[in-house]
Amino acid sequence: MILEVKDLSVSYKSKLKYVDALKRVSWGIKEGEILGIVGESGSGKSTLALSILNLLPFNSKTQGEIIFNHKNIFKAKEKESEVLRGNQIGLIFQEPASTFNPVLSISYQFNEILRSKLKIKNKESREKIIFDSLEKTRVRDQKRILKSYPHQLSGGQLQRVAIAVAIALQPTLLIADEPTSSLDVTIESQIVHLFKELRDKYKLTIIFITHNLDLVKALCDRVVVLYQGQVREVKTKEELFENPEDEYTKSLLDSFSELEG
Template sequence: MPAAPATDPPLLEIRDLRVHFRTPAGVFEAVGGIDLDLTPGEVLGLVGESGSGKSVAMKAVLGLLPPQARVTGQIRFRGRDLLTLPEREMRRLRGGRIAMVFQDPLTAFNPVVTIGDQIGEMLWLHDRALSRRQLRARTEELLALVSIPEPGRRIGAYPHEFSGGMRQRAMIAMALANDPELLIADEPTTALDVTVQAQILDVLRGLQARLGIGLVLVTHDLGVVAGMAREIAVMYAGRIVEAAPVDDLFAAPRHPYTRGLIGAVPRPDGGGRGPLVAIEGSPPGLTERLSGCAFAPRCPLAAARCTAERPALRALGSGRAACHFAGAPAPAAAEAAR
């Protein structure tokens, strides 16, 4: 992302983040050297297909990856490198100053413990001086904050007694329990119908604006971040292929993959366009060793140079893009690729 102004230092600063997994078949790279900045009170959209590495990168921020993962680079929160912190200090930050909303609240919640007790436990872990009465009052306050009706009654419900949308709201309430400065929302609208998706996004948008939280919104849907994020970073095969302010990215996408994602988003009014255009093929697997651009096998502009030379992420206008033809308009780029 473009560097943050000197007067407003980054809340979260990621530099050359790489994540490798050790498996019986060898060591594979899931995240291949990404840079991200998030300033306080802003919203960053992290977009890409399933398997692009976006969730792995965010779990690395919180230290939630399994033991077979090796994480290198720098992850700075308020200037502190999280990769060098002892686990005891990370536990204070995790769920405290940094929180995460997971994409499947049904599996994230303990099915045999009430919603109220699980939120209360999160509060108690970070402030053990709280009494039972204080824990209950704060839990009801949090459920009301995310617009769950009758919080005093719902506090004793189990996860299966909540609808999908209410479980997601409760997960947001748990994440907000200790007034975090940074909130990572990992696919918060997955598996929800369109109406409930809109409600969840409204909750996140209102809370972020009211509380001044820095928010990383992880999603595969560009439409989700269009009305929320100030900047968008597009990931493909473990790397950022384009990053730009949201208006500029939608008005003039530089990377063919970004153009493909935008072209695949349906518009309610039809937008005067023809049928939606799918991106042919599939993303590369972790075991594939590609010397050139990872998107080349699916790219309509791919040339011999694309399969032989990996493009660097370079500055273009207000953003950055990793494409040999990113500096040219689409028609000119197509001509150059022939």
């Protein structure tokens, strides 16, 4: 296992009450695997993603462990957490626009990230990595894209660039938190295909968070089903679709096959 979540509970304190976002959640991911985390809105998917990067808000409380590289992420010093974020574990958000600052060009932001996260001072070296990453994520019209500002690109283009920025730092693990749910369906399937290619060609390990079983079917090797902060089932994709045991999983699959027709 490259990453192991052990008995993880996360609660948020808001003005009036505590919200238990995750309740004693356990699962792991193997090297080179694409693991799906599937669950409806509010089931705790983003809380999981933020926990792994040690990025939970200050009104949260955690119990349990997340082991990465034989170390508990929650015990990491701030310096170690900085290396964890981006360099070791990349994160792709649902809204590609939220990855970028609207008033700075893509080129400027890409360069800044390489400067701060990889400490590359030489401009030519940075450019080589930038074009190489854009190539890997199949961004066309690269020079124009680099000159652009975020709002001048489509959601699909921007998400591809966000993925390019993430893989430029050469993380071993990539977490994608509903990366296609703001895109239309054709673009969605292209991006899903891209994730598959990144795994197959570059051996990236991927946690793919979604509420969409179609995408699980197209992309994932194994699946964790989350419901109201609890793990209901961890199975290979084939087992999940053919032999669901949990009642909630069954109801998910029922509504899925109705859509499939």
